[in-house]
Amino acid sequence: MGKQLLLEHINTPGIDTLNVYRANGGYAALEKALKMKPEELVEEVKKSGLRGRGGAGFPTGMKWSFLAKPEGVPRHLVCNADESEPGTFKDRFLMQNKPHLLIEGMIVSSFALGAEVSYIYIRGELLYVFHILQRAIDEAYAAGLLGKNILGSGYSLDLHVHCGAGAYICGEETALIESLEGKRGNPRIKPPFPAISGVWNRPTVVNNVETIAAVVPIVNMGGDEYAKIGIGKSTGTKLISACGHINKPGVYEIDLGIPVEEFIYSEQYCGGIKNGKKLKAVVAGGSSVPILPADLILTTAKGEPRLMTYESMADGGFATGTMLGSGGFIVMDETASIVKNLWNFTRFYHHESCGQCSPCREGTGWMEKVLHRVLSGHGKPDDVDLLWDIQSKIDGKTICPLGDAASWPVASAIRHFRSEFEEYIKNPASIKDVKHYYTTNNLQPTA
Amino acid sequence: MPKVTIDGHEIEVPKGTTILQAARMIGQHVAPPAMCYYSKLKTSGGYCRTCIVKVTKGSAQNPNPMPKPVASCRTEVMDGMEVVNFTSPDVLEARKGVVEFLLINHPLDCPVCDQAGECHLQDLGYEHGASKTRYDFERREFEKIDIGDKIQLHMTRCILCYRCVKTADQVTDGRVHGVLNRGDVAEISTYIQNSIDNDFSGNVIDVCPVGALTDKTFRFKSRVWFTKPVDAHRNCTNEKCSGNVRLWYKGEDVLRVTARKDQWGEVEEWICNSCRFDHKKTSDWVIDGPTQVDRHSVIGQNHYELQKLKLDTGKQLKQLQEKK
Numbered sequence A: 001m002g003k004q005l006l007l008e009h010i011n012t013p014g015i016d017t018l019n020v021y022r023a024n025g026g027y028a029a030l031e032k033a034l035k036m037k038p039e040e041l042v043e044e045v046k047k048s049g050l051r052g053r054g055g056a057g058f059p060t061g062m063k064w065s066f067l068a069k070p071e072g073v074p075r076h077l078v079c080n081a082d083e084s085e086p087g088t089f090k091d092r093f094l095m096q097n098k099p100h101l102l103i104e105g106m107i108v109s110s111f112a113l114g115a116e117v118s119y120i121y122i123r124g125e126l127l128y129v130f131h132i133l134q135r136a137i138d139e140a141y142a143a144g145l146l147g148k149n150i151l152g153s154g155y156s157l158d159l160h161v162h163c164g165a166g167a168y169i170c171g172e173e174t175a176l177i178e179s180l181e182g183k184r185g186n187p188r189i190k191p192p193f194p195a196i197s198g199v200w201n202r203p204t205v206v207n208n209v210e211t212i213a214a215v216v217p218i219v220n221m222g223g224d225e226y227a228k229i230g231i232g233k234s235t236g237t238k239l240i241s242a243c244g245h246i247n248k249p250g251v252y253e254i255d256l257g258i259p260v261e262e263f264i265y266s267e268q269y270c271g272g273i274k275n276g277k278k279l280k281a282v283v284a285g286g287s288s289v290p291i292l293p294a295d296l297i298l299t300t301a302k303g304e305p306r307l308m309t310y311e312s313m314a315d316g317g318f319a320t321g322t323m324l325g326s327g328g329f330i331v332m333d334e335t336a337s338i339v340k341n342l343w344n345f346t347r348f349y350h351h352e353s354c355g356q357c358s359p360c361r362e363g364t365g366w367m368e369k370v371l372h373r374v375l376s377g378h379g380k381p382d383d384v385d386l387l388w389d390i391q392s393k394i395d396g397k398t399i400c401p402l403g404d405a406a407s408w409p410v411a412s413a414i415r416h417f418r419s420e421f422e423e424y425i426k427n428p429a430s431i432k433d434v435k436h437y438y439t440t441n442n443l444q445p446t447a
Numbered sequence B: 001m002p003k004v005t006i007d008g009h010e011i012e013v014p015k016g017t018t019i020l021q022a023a024r025m026i027g028q029h030v031a032p033p034a035m036c037y038y039s040k041l042k043t044s045g046g047y048c049r050t051c052i053v054k055v056t057k058g059s060a061q062n063p064n065p066m067p068k069p070v071a072s073c074r075t076e077v078m079d080g081m082e083v084v085n086f087t088s089p090d091v092l093e094a095r096k097g098v099v100e101f102l103l104i105n106h107p108l109d110c111p112v113c114d115q116a117g118e119c120h121l122q123d124l125g126y127e128h129g130a131s132k133t134r135y136d137f138e139r140r141e142f143e144k145i146d147i148g149d150k151i152q153l154h155m156t157r158c159i160l161c162y163r164c165v166k167t168a169d170q171v172t173d174g175r176v177h178g179v180l181n182r183g184d185v186a187e188i189s190t191y192i193q194n195s196i197d198n199d200f201s202g203n204v205i206d207v208c209p210v211g212a213l214t215d216k217t218f219r220f221k222s223r224v225w226f227t228k229p230v231d232a233h234r235n236c237t238n239e240k241c242s243g244n245v246r247l248w249y250k251g252e253d254v255l256r257v258t259a260r261k262d263q264w265g266e267v268e269e270w271i272c273n274s275c276r277f278d279h280k281k282t283s284d285w286v287i288d289g290p291t292q293v294d295r296h297s298v299i300g301q302n303h304y305e306l307q308k309l310k311l312d313t314g315k316q317l318k319q320l321q322e323k324k
């Protein structure tokens, strides 16, 4: 087991309360941080090599230093807790069990950025987590950890939790900002970027839950010490939410750099494939990242073991690699239907497209319909080529990356599993039962 | 002032000019088609993606190409930037994709659509699209709704360009319509079919590139190419109204009144509803003379054959190389 910087004490009874959290070392980072200068904190985060845990992996220290600081204009920190990517459930687990870790991270980070009003934007379906966070925030206010003059330091911060209405697109940072402002959750056209003009046109940093939580151990142990964990530019620990055909689904904190093989097969983590079946494919970083067949997820095209790092996951580009993404690790055994799984993802993107730009609005629905046709046994010989062409005409031509996120799963499934599509089209009897999804999700079949 | 090169044509433009604006300054032969951008409306553009181009050189300072195609209507030029539009087969192919996306759910009801003949989507499909559709599923449909007694919304034809929303935001003094729902079931609507009740609401008809918002006082009166446009003006008492209009005649009768449009199909000056809907007699107006109609237009030619834009990519590329 790697270092447990975030999940430490996660099973301690009452760790979601202020008293137990503090008794186990909680808010030490805040006390330390308030004695430092904001610039020094930004410097520590830079040294730590921490990269955004929301999916893109952008260096957090660099993002913080890009924040514009015009005289007399308030700045804001916004925590992205919209976590809606299929396969990703690490932020929820953390907030549900250790709400004070996120709140401590928010206070320290807000102090570092000079923000006096900060927000946590949480997805609508997580209403119960919203209440957990709100209760923890109330405790923190009562203890003088939030509000005016925090711990007598002279620094004041108000922290609000805002509940979305249940839209994946509101996880895209500029759609999130629009939604926070009370508008329709449509992504903005960039530039300007939030660092210049975000919430109410003020300079804003948007960071993922896990990113902000990681600031706490970074301050506690120092950026240099944190950077010693991991390999190269992938430093520190990372939460991975593992699901699918494995013996031990759940949320794991790994040291970045462990081999994928170890993660899947070791008893400490996923514990191998369920029922002694063979591994078929993995979607390694949430539904948006390219799916890889067993051989390519375990070893890169160069024949090296693939590691759980940003770089190793991406080795080989999209031709033979994928992305670490948000850490949603979906494992499929030999019984899984790649086409069926793809249809399920595509249905999701179709449903979640905001509809602003034509390629994503129209293309996602079209792909879903073609996949549905294939799965219902009426596939046409040209359907695979058609799917490939549609995804290529969405990819890179949209306002926000949701369009890309909808294209990549389609492209990678065809790239690595083309014969499965062709078999379904040629021989509809080979199609695995598709009704499964309707019954489990109580959804109506779409046209 | 930054210099930008588009399809081999160099031009110097004021700082802050977008690629699309620069291309329009060079001329029709390099200007990308635009379905959502509207120079008279702030923050318009970026949605439809028909105007995408490739930036092959970012700027003199940073000569790297941009990794993805960009929406030319929302991308500002930099000094030394190089852009390809009609000379790039990739751009043409990507645009063809966009046109296809815009058309898959569009009803091909041109024969009964009042917009036919002055529809930008028709032109776009003709000039940049494929001749056949690959979409063989049911198309999206909405009920027609009346938003007030003068305007009809036929959402099935809408391409969600947001122009009418921005017009209502910026030209009228109280927007009551907007976008409801999400994704491919998003629709332009008013809450509980409120009527749009505002002196300038009629302008949404003019900015709509397709037949989604039409003038009910003109509905089914005539195909546009059987009418004759004449420019006219009157001293309108509404101070926000220009009073400069276009009258559409059939014989002696004025069938409809619209704002005047420029060569890009954009309204030159906004007009009020009184001029548009209540003044349909020749005696209401001072006639300025027949409208100068573009030779390419169906209205000018009085028959339905657009002169196809000459997009001989191979030839243009060769010319470019020879020039270098």
Ligand SMILES: Cc1cc2nc3c(=O)[nH]c(=O)nc-3n(C[C@H](O)[C@H](O)[C@H](O)COP(=O)(O)O)c2cc1C
Binding pocket: A051, A052, A053, A054, A055, A056, A057, A058, A060, A080, A081, A082, A083, A084, A085, A168, A169, A170, A171, A172, A173, A174, A206, A207, A208, A209, A211, A212, A400, A401, A402, A405
């Ligand atoms: C469609 C879409 C959905 C996203 N959803 C989330 C999300 O739920 N949580 C998140 O942290 N980032 C999400 N992101 C990424 C954010 O836009 C943003 O990059 C991130 O919050 C930055 O934080 P980080 O630098 O700490 O990773 C999403 C991006 C897109 C395009």
Ligand code: SF4
Binding pocket: A169, A187, A352, A353, A354, A355, A356, A357, A358, A360, A361, A398, A399, A400, A401, A402, A403, A404
């Ligand atoms: S890519 Fe999709 S989700 Fe993103 S802005 Fe365009 S339509 Fe909306």
Ligand code: SF4
Binding pocket: B157, B158, B159, B160, B161, B162, B163, B164, B165, B188, B204, B207, B208, B209, B210, B212, B213
């Ligand atoms: S109704 Fe017309 S103007 Fe309004 S969004 Fe639709 S196409 Fe655009």
Ligand code: FES
Binding pocket: B033, B034, B035, B036, B037, B045, B046, B047, B048, B049, B050, B051, B052, B071, B072, B073, B074
């Ligand atoms: S005109 Fe530029 S995106 Fe629509």
